[in-house]
Amino acid sequence: MTCLLHIDASVDLDGSNTRRLSARFVDLWKERNPGAKILRRDLGRDPAPPLTHTFAKAVKDPELRATGDTGAAWAASEALSDEFLAADRYVVGMPMHILTVPSTFKAYVEQIFHEERVFRMDETGFSGLLGGRKFLFFLSKGADYRPGAPLEDFDMLEPYLLKLLTFCGVSEEDIGFVAVNNALSPEGPDEDDQNRARDGIAELAEIW
Ligand SMILES: Cc1cc2nc3c(=O)[nH]c(=O)nc-3n(C[C@H](O)[C@H](O)[C@H](O)COP(=O)(O)O)c2cc1C
Numbered sequence: 688m689t690c691l692l693h694i695d696a697s698v699d700l701d702g703s704n705t706r707r708l709s710a711r712f713v714d715l716w717k718e719r720n721p722g723a724k725i726l727r728r729d730l731g732r733d734p735a736p737p738l739t740h741t742f743a744k745a746v747k748d749p750e751l752r753a754t755g756d757t758g759a760a761w762a763a764s765e766a767l768s769d770e771f772l773a774a775d776r777y778v779v780g781m782p783m784h785i786l787t788v789p790s791t792f793k794a795y796v797e798q799i800f801h802e803e804r805v806f807r808m809d810e811t812g813f814s815g816l817l818g819g820r821k822f823l824f825f826l827s828k829g830a831d832y833r834p835g836a837p838l839e840d841f842d843m844l845e846p847y848l849l850k851l852l853t854f855c856g857v858s859e860e861d862i863g864f865v866a867v868n869n870a871l872s873p874e875g876p877d878e879d880d881q882n883r884a885r886d887g888i889a890e891l892a893e894i895w
Pocket residue numbers: 697698699702703704705706781782783784785786787827828829830831870871
């Protein structure tokens with residue numbers, strides 16, 4: 688059965704652009720895929736814990752993963768990882784923070800990035816284990832990073848997500864972005880982007 692994990696990384700719980708876009712897409716997609724299972728991970732309401740020394744001890748010593756505070760830290764991380772791996776499609780609402788992903792998302796990735804679950808490392812190097820999964824990101828950026836804009840080269844949001852997922856074995860064709868630029872401009876978010884996002888969501892929900 689197809690299983691979609693709907694993730695939101697925005698801490699704005701009231702009027703977030705990316706929450707609105709990801710929710711709209713998931714609603715439409717659900718209508719077209721009534722048999723699919725939907726999981727929800729709201730990193731704004733329920734943030735993944737930042738990594739701690741306790742967690743680092745459990746990473747280094749598997750014997751510490753079963754008991755005490757190291758066991759609790761490991762179990763919390765495994766629960767997030769289990770949920771992530773239960774899905775095969777991912778819809779993510781993702782604002783740009785300081786030119787890249789928000790700390791909510793980075794903390795989540797650090798919790799779920801388990802060796803032998805998302806990647807493998809052996810004498811031949813690294814290989815990704817997430818091949819065959821599909822990702823769709825709804826992005827919102829305060830300024831303009833489109834080709835030709837003065838800030839084009841400063842965008843480390845899409846490039847980071849692409850590298851992260853291709854490192855994990857996801858094919859580039861299975862990674863989609865719908866981006867709204869200029870969300871903080873006095874004139875409001877870029878109208879072309881907004882229209883493309885609105886029309887694109889309906890089209891994508893049919894075919895994704
Ligand atoms: C802490 C923080 C950092 C931000 N950093 C950037 C940035 O580096 N570049 C940018 O264009 N916009 C930046 N923004 C603006 C957001 O990307 C923009 O407001 C976006 O629409 C937020 O999405 P949301 O409404 O889904 O939370 C930042 C916003 C916050 C709260």
